[in-house]
Amino acid sequence: MKTWRRILRIVSSVSTAICMVAVASAMTLSASASVGETAVSDMVFQWGVNPESGGGSYFGGCNFLSAGTSGDAGTSGVWSENSGLWKQTSANVEILKPDAEGNMLAQTWTNKCQNRYGTSINGRTSGMNMAVSGGNPATQPSYSENVVRISGGSGSLNPSTNSATVTWDGSFTIVYYGGMTYWTISDLKLVVLNGKGTITGTASGYGADMDDPATWLTLPSTPIHVADLSDVQVSESGITVTPDYLGVSVSSEIQGRNPQAERTASNESWWGAFPDSWLQYAVLTGQSSYWYTSDGGAGTIQPRKVVPAMTIAHDTVSVVASQSVVQAGREITFDIKAPQVGKEYQAGIRAGSDGQWVLLDEIVTISQEGSASLRYTVPAASATGSYAFAIFEKGDAANPVASTTYTVGRLPGAPTGLVVGKPEGTSVSLTWVAPDDLGLPAISAYVATAIKVNPTEGSAGDADVVSASFDGADADSGILSALEAGATYQISVAAQNAIGAGPSSNAVQLTVPGAAQDDDGDPVKGGTTISNATLRWGMNDEANSAAYYGGCNFLSAGKSGDSGKSTVWTDGSLYSASSGNVRIQKPNAAGQWEAASWGSRCLTRDGTQVTMQKRVDGRSVNTESQVVVSDGEGVVAADGSTSIRWTGSWTVVFYGGMTYWSVSDPRLTLDADGNGQLTATASGYGADMDDSTKWNTLSDTTVVLADLKKVDVDKAAEDHGFTQKPEYLGVTVNSTGGRNQQAAKTADNAAYWGSFPQSFVDFQMLTGQSSYWYTSDGARDYAKPATALSIAYDGSYSVPVPEASETLELDTTAGSADTSGTSSGGSPGVGASSAGSAQNPSKATGSAGAGEGGSSQLGDQADGASAVPIAAVRDTAVGVAAASGAVALASGLPLGAAWVIRRRLGLDPAFELDRSLGL
Numbered sequence: 001m002k003t004w005r006r007i008l009r010i011v012s013s014v015s016t017a018i019c020m021v022a023v024a025s026a027m028t029l030s031a032s033a034s035v036g037e038t039a040v041s042d043m044v045f046q047w048g049v050n051p052e053s054g055g056g057s058y059f060g061g062c063n064f065l066s067a068g069t070s071g072d073a074g075t076s077g078v079w080s081e082n083s084g085l086w087k088q089t090s091a092n093v094e095i096l097k098p099d100a101e102g103n104m105l106a107q108t109w110t111n112k113c114q115n116r117y118g119t120s121i122n123g124r125t126s127g128m129n130m131a132v133s134g135g136n137p138a139t140q141p142s143y144s145e146n147v148v149r150i151s152g153g154s155g156s157l158n159p160s161t162n163s164a165t166v167t168w169d170g171s172f173t174i175v176y177y178g179g180m181t182y183w184t185i186s187d188l189k190l191v192v193l194n195g196k197g198t199i200t201g202t203a204s205g206y207g208a209d210m211d212d213p214a215t216w217l218t219l220p221s222t223p224i225h226v227a228d229l230s231d232v233q234v235s236e237s238g239i240t241v242t243p244d245y246l247g248v249s250v251s252s253e254i255q256g257r258n259p260q261a262e263r264t265a266s267n268e269s270w271w272g273a274f275p276d277s278w279l280q281y282a283v284l285t286g287q288s289s290y291w292y293t294s295d296g297g298a299g300t301i302q303p304r305k306v307v308p309a310m311t312i313a314h315d316t317v318s319v320v321a322s323q324s325v326v327q328a329g330r331e332i333t334f335d336i337k338a339p340q341v342g343k344e345y346q347a348g349i350r351a352g353s354d355g356q357w358v359l360l361d362e363i364v365t366i367s368q369e370g371s372a373s374l375r376y377t378v379p380a381a382s383a384t385g386s387y388a389f390a391i392f393e394k395g396d397a398a399n400p401v402a403s404t405t406y407t408v409g410r411l412p413g414a415p416t417g418l419v420v421g422k423p424e425g426t427s428v429s430l431t432w433v434a435p436d437d438l439g440l441p442a443i444s445a446y447v448a449t450a451i452k453v454n455p456t457e458g459s460a461g462d463a464d465v466v467s468a469s470f471d472g473a474d475a476d477s478g479i480l481s482a483l484e485a486g487a488t489y490q491i492s493v494a495a496q497n498a499i500g501a502g503p504s505s506n507a508v509q510l511t512v513p514g515a516a517q518d519d520d521g522d523p524v525k526g527g528t529t530i531s532n533a534t535l536r537w538g539m540n541d542e543a544n545s546a547a548y549y550g551g552c553n554f555l556s557a558g559k560s561g562d563s564g565k566s567t568v569w570t571d572g573s574l575y576s577a578s579s580g581n582v583r584i585q586k587p588n589a590a591g592q593w594e595a596a597s598w599g600s601r602c603l604t605r606d607g608t609q610v611t612m613q614k615r616v617d618g619r620s621v622n623t624e625s626q627v628v629v630s631d632g633e634g635v636v637a638a639d640g641s642t643s644i645r646w647t648g649s650w651t652v653v654f655y656g657g658m659t660y661w662s663v664s665d666p667r668l669t670l671d672a673d674g675n676g677q678l679t680a681t682a683s684g685y686g687a688d689m690d691d692s693t694k695w696n697t698l699s700d701t702t703v704v705l706a707d708l709k710k711v712d713v714d715k716a717a718e719d720h721g722f723t724q725k726p727e728y729l730g731v732t733v734n735s736t737g738g739r740n741q742q743a744a745k746t747a748d749n750a751a752y753w754g755s756f757p758q759s760f761v762d763f764q765m766l767t768g769q770s771s772y773w774y775t776s777d778g779a780r781d782y783a784k785p786a787t788a789l790s791i792a793y794d795g796s797y798s799v800p801v802p803e804a805s806e807t808l809e810l811d812t813t814a815g816s817a818d819t820s821g822t823s824s825g826g827s828p829g830v831g832a833s834s835a836g837s838a839q840n841p842s843k844a845t846g847s848a849g850a851g852e853g854g855s856s857q858l859g860d861q862a863d864g865a866s867a868v869p870i871a872a873v874r875d876t877a878v879g880v881a882a883a884s885g886a887v888a889l890a891s892g893l894p895l896g897a898a899w900v901i902r903r904r905l906g907l908d909p910a911f912e913l914d915r916s917l918g919l
Helices: 002-034 276-285 715-720 757-768 870-875 877-882 886-892 897-904 909-917
Strands: 037-048 065-066 094-098 105-106 130-131 139-141 147-158 163-167 171-176 180-194 196-207 217-228 238-241 311-316 318-321 326-327 331-335 344-351 358-365 370-378 386-395 400-409 416-422 428-433 445-452 465-471 477-480 489-494 501-504 508-511 528-537 552-555 581-588 593-595 624-637 642-646 648-652 659-670 676-686 696-708 721-725 791-792
Touching: 037 163, 065 094, 065 147, 094 171, 105 318, 147 180, 180 217, 180 276, 196 276, 217 276, 318 358, 318 386, 326 624, 331 400, 358 370, 358 659, 416 489, 416 508, 428 489, 465 477, 552 581, 552 624, 581 648, 624 659, 624 715, 659 757, 676 757, 696 757, 715 721
Parallel strands: 318 400, 326 400
Antiparallel strands: 037 147, 037 311, 065 171, 094 105, 094 147, 130 139, 147 163, 163 180, 171 180, 180 196, 196 217, 238 311, 318 331, 331 370, 344 358, 344 386, 386 400, 416 428, 428 477, 445 465, 445 489, 489 501, 489 508, 528 624, 528 791, 552 648, 581 593, 581 624, 624 642, 642 659, 648 659, 659 676, 676 696, 721 791
């Protein structure tokens, strides 16, 4: 009820404001009608809304426009082609987009998420442009440039008073996140008086919520301002004007998901907002802050929000080609639109931009609907290159009335050197060499096809052919999946461009292995053998976050050697980004996985140092690193029970190297109900926060890394893998012997209260990391829950980069942390010869310092304190908690003394920070 009351309140206020403006405008215009006013009935409205409305999106591929009023999907979800929700045309409304030459062509379902050069924009969210490997040009727009075109507008134009009134029937829908959220604008009305005006319309659609996928509300139809126009020049031919956006502030009444960013010198070229009534309605749809400038630089979607110019012009004669490229001997269709019904035109063709026009025999006659089509078969002997099609007044072959261009291209040649790898379950890897003839236009993808050699009698034809597409002219390898166990296939690869697929490569025959075998080599009835499974996991946020000492915690590939003592690693000699089949990967700013490195081990995806702050999504700021272990072998039985083993190791490093341990040879087991474990051999070294001399080699120990429950094994078999969070929340552990005991579960910590498995924690009692792996009433407890792990049975199951989350803004006015690496007294403190800062963690050496007291374990909530009077500690609490190198403040006091100060004050700086933020 609260939601509906809010909706009705907003709709009521918006409707009232719009009606008042409409009445005032109508009265004024009526009073000001004058000589020079011309009645019109053929006006065309064309607008792209903004680049973001055709841009790559964080989910669902891209944002796009659709003709007409899209129906009710019933839920917030990505549209499919078969849903029938998307339309290119609807009555007098159509969606167009330019090709590489700038010709406006009909947008299609297939190319709606491509730019004018045919390059995919799916997921492209980094600025107005993107670099395209092998693309021509190398820098291309990250948006489709789609526009809505509405014809049949009627009303009047008066250039002498710079005034106009035009109305259109028809609707178009604005679709974001591939269909997760969408709404419609209907029946536009333009009103201009003395060079100032508005375009209004009726908004309708559905309310969605990023934080609650179950939210799906039908919103009431509401009048809104589509555009405010401040500087309109009305001419006899129409209007071209850029709506107000730049410099427009958001009203304080607009409660969007994110506030409007502060206007600065760096963002003023794109800073602004859509009209208030548009924004009020957008709040209801869930799209609010997509229509004004929120935080973000030039490399984000912010510049794509700016409103482009719109045109309102007489419906002139136009020609649109059905495709931009056609093969010689094939057919192409030209659609002609013209306002004069029954008008006849002569058609003509010419080669190049300055060739001689050759008139065709066909006569084009404009229908009652104001359109006509001509189907033309390109002569088989036509040379490749650019051509033009035009229509002429009958008897005038020199002056085209309207024209468009198209290209006669050719298919690419056959790839060579196809090599088919060893089957991995029901998947195989492929490599090939590009053809000598790349075709015209350039290759856009390669298509691999596997045809069953001896199909089962009576089997469906589609089941006997398996294919896969690999995008990009530079593609030279891929994975072909979903083959049938025990079947024999002929496999080939063909290059594809905008015309179609060229001839196939050499064919390679392959027989897929039959029945799967278990660990003992016995056949598993109906099972599938796995030979290249991949394990991907970040363990928890704390394992990739800022540390109170040593810069940060991080993952390293392989089993790191013995440093000989508890000390911060000063160089990369013990670190590895890859070791055999084990790699460490992390997201980059473009939202892609990339190899981690010694230099980036403490950096976020944006290249900034990790800090102790929280993100907007409630998780810890962290590097988001994950260990990736490939070449797993095993079996998935017919009932879904699974057993997969990997050979390889990775190392978990805390406090910059002060304490670390390794994981080796993990094994996954699941029963038919999807319950099981990920186990491994743990090894490493024991350290002690209270005794910097302690450093002992630990015996190899089998531990449970993760408990898994209710994995959907049927879906996993269908998807060739699964992603699931291990058990942690609500798990009780015996923490006797740990530095801190497992905290009591309360309403405050219930959202993250739990533990890693018992055997895992038991081993951490020896490493000194015990309470980093369960809830211990520490300031960092929210960073300890296990993160989702992914198991890919073969290369067809991919794990996308998680969506980025911004850092919560901190109020540091109460004081700031000194992270210079020395105390206020200027001399190194006890237990550290030189405390390392977050900016240069490699400079830190010495022991981890003294802790809270009790058993000899590393503490999980040690906060640094500067050598300043006790009264000053409380003032700097926020700054201390925020600094990733906060222990540098302790360089003038032992950490034990810092703990005493904190406990006597009853102050945990991180807790104070959370409280001040309302977290």
